[in-house]
Amino acid sequence: MTITQLQKRYQALKNQGLNLDMTRGKPSPEQLDLSLPMLGLVGADNYTSEEGVDCRNYGGLDGLKAAKTLFSAFLEVEESEIIIGGNSSLTLMHDTMVNAMLHGFTDKGPWIQQKPKFICPAPGYDRHFNICHHLGIEAIRVENGPNGPNMDEVEALIANDPAIKGIWIVPKYGNPTGGICSDEVVNRLATMKIAANDFRIFWDNAYTVHHLNAEQPTIANILQACQAAGNPDRVFLFGSTSKITFAGAGVAMMGGSTNNMDWVRSHMKIQTIGSDKLNQLRHVRFFKSMDAIHQHMAKHAAILRPKFDMVLSVLEKEIGGTGMADWNNPQGGYFISLNTRPNRAKKVVQLAAEAGVKLTGAGAAFPYKNDPEDRNIRIAPSLPAIGDLEKATEILAVCIQLADMEG
Ligand SMILES: Cc1ncc(COP(=O)(O)O)c(C=O)c1O
Structure with a gap:
């Protein structure tokens, strides 16, 4: 196709006046419907937990016992190694970081007094990096790949710099890479020599049960x-x-050594008297076991897989084998990560926006929103209806071709 023909095609697509949003990995209404029965499980006559706790009242800083039992299996930790939080794991991560900044972990004192730095494997989750930026923690990028972060880079950085206080990891179905931490990466993270004695891995297992295929990889247990x-x-x-029941109205949790959990509780008790036990009760009654969670996630996969397949098939049809872009076929999670040729991604996102398709800002998956090669685009197929996705991906593919030809 000549550039004039392509421009005409782009103009025709633009004239359709679409208004599609693929900026964030939100569950679709059909996915949210799967959890509607949960809302009926706690009501005016059944708000007392099976262990006899009146869930309407204060009490229980770190969660209902039944919630700890269920979610310790989920996080693969012991019941003594878990704290149940409120509705958002991002809040738990943010608050842990703030407490580390203000109070620190060891006799070395608060991180804030040590000009802290944090390792940010990228492409990665923009909100992780935003926490660093917001708190004045210097974000250091290392490469993030299909097996997790580049450990040679990580080990070289942390060996001699005591100001490097931690690393973000999304171990399974990374946002947006879809990467899965290999056993070797887990082992190196656990054993590596670190100059800082108050270094912490922030292991955000947001997508641990979010498989798209029948095949379900397991990863090595980092705490063990x-x-x-x-x-x-x-x-x-x-x-x-959040992406199992209701996004923004789920149950969040964190785990770690009993020592670390004591540290968390010592700060948490200043901040709250306890989290929403009625919601914990709903979740525990709805799921009862990990088997039930897996069965529920298979229903999510049945809705999501055709959407991912639609995006992949349109990309393949339009630009497969042209060298203009490459992308992954994730086995789980919420995203497809696409790379254009260098210096094209911003232009593609802008062209798509002008044609009515909103994508996550180019560079968002990098610290300081700076994709050094301007190549990466995050595609979030979960929210739009499948027909809209087809049109949106066609527009994206045409924008990639146009940006490529116009140089
Ligand atoms: C990697 C990752 N962690 C955390 C979150 C947000 O989790 P929550 O809703 O529990 O705050 C998301 C949401 O997209 C995510 O992709």
Whole structure:
């Protein structure tokens, strides 16, 4: 196709006056419908937990016992190694970071007094990086790939710089790479020599049960690996049911050594008397076991897989084999990560926006929103209806071709 023909095609697509939003990985209404029965499980005559707690009242700083039982299996930690939070794991991560900044972990004192830096594997989750930016923590980028972060880079950085206080990791179905941490990466994270004795891995297992295929990879247990290596306090684990039940009205949790959990509670008790136990009760009654969570997630996958397949098939049809872009076929999670040729991504996102398709800002998956090569685009297929996705991906593919030809 010549550039004039392509421009005409772009103009025709633009004239359709679409208004599609693929900026964030939100569940679709059909996915949210899957959890509607949960809302009926706690009401005027059944608000007392099975262990006899009146869930309408204060009490229970770190969660209902039944919630700890269920979600410790989910996070793969012991019941003594979990704290149930409110509705958002991001809040738990943010607050842990703030407490580390203000109070610190060891006799070295608050992080804020040590010009702290944090390792940010990228492409990664923009909101992780925003926490660093917001708190004045210098974000250091390392490469993030299909097996997790580039550990050679990580080890070289942390060996001699005591100001590097931690690393963000999304271990399974990374946002947006879809990467899955290999056993080797887990082992190296647990055993690596670190100059800072108050270093913490923020292990955000947001997509641990969010498989798109029948095949379900498992990853090595980071807390056990750290314990075996004599570094039990090295890791905080995070998770939530945001993309299992209701986004923004789920249950969040965090895990780690009993020492770390005591540290968290010592700060949490200043901040809250306790989280929403009625919501914990609803979740525990709805799910009862990990098996039930897996069955529920298979229903999510049945809705999501055709959407991912639609995006992948349109990309393949339009620009497969042209060298203009490459992308991954994730086995789980919420995103497809696409790379254009260098210096094209911003232009593609702008062209798509002008044609009525909103994409996450180019560079968003990098610290300081700076994609050094201006290549990466995050595609979030979950929210739009499948027909809209087809049109949106066609527009995206035409924009990639146009940006490529116009140079
Ligand atoms: C990697 C990752 N962590 C955390 C979150 C947000 O989790 P929550 O809703 O529990 O705050 C998201 C949401 O997109 C995410 O992609």
